[in-house]
Amino acid sequence: MLLLLSHPPPPHPQSGPQPPRPPVKHPPPRPPVKHPLPRPPVNHHISEDLSWTTNTASLAKKAQQRLYFLRKLKRASAPPPILTTFYRGTIESILSSCITVWGSSCTDYNRKALQRIVRTAERIVGVPLPSLQDIYTTRLTRKAITIVNDATHPAHCLFSLLPSGKRYRSLRSRTTKLTNSFIHQAVRLLNSLPSRLPASRTTRLAGV
Template structure:
């Protein structure tokens, strides 16, 4: 299939992910490109984040924990070789924390308590190896939410700038209505709550 920009879609690399929360789900006809059916998947990795068809983050957190635990092996090896706590901490921030907190503002707010505990266990294990306290993922999430919200508020050309509206008092931001917990725990709702309580 030739597109307007003269690019050809690769059917082997194209996936179909259906997100449908209706009670009476319809049967979705398969997508075909040049006569070939596109593979339908239940989860897909996009820009380092595993998106699932039910919009939960269990797949992403499980993969993240597994990848971070593999890096703990190298942290233990560095400790065994007699590296200083400063070097161990630097390695943790670069090789382990960067994995645990990748796109954290997108998924952490909607993660289950079980998934958050699994992620925090990696941090606690790292603390025992390093022999010092490390920032919790909850604190990192809060800081990054506030930082990202601050950037959006300052940038009037940002598509989401209008979501951060001040109340007439000028001290608090107007909260956004939400019918589902999935939406209530998303970034914009969380960011507004954090801004109003900070």
């Protein structure tokens, strides 16, 4: 004898107003992720006597370590354009980091130590590479012209023209360290340029 079991019928919905549903609780918003500030690729060192010996020694050590990877690329038969690009991105960028600040203040011994690394890289790459002095002169000229053309720059007032309008007024200095600082070297370099004045500055003085 078979017994048929049937499920009870579903209850009928109740008539009348339904009770209010509880509000949906959303999770609290997540706090913004604080990314650490990017550290500069090279840390610079200033001694108590305002010398750059420790700084240049640190730069030379970092650049010397990266010559290993340049030799590895050379052994892998990388073409000179690839070697030059790698040198400029990993070695020259270290040697010339903030060079407008310490380029004229470091000693001849430290300058020759950095230049030896450039010559070593030049032999590995097989093409001529710019010397540190050329890089320093180029960047110093570019930075000085930028300051002269930017009236909002804090150092703009230090580049004042003489009444002749052809040279900048040289700043007085009593010490060698101040003479070798950025502003003094920039004024001296601008006065030695063949054109004397940047193009935009000359145009403004002419009243055009």
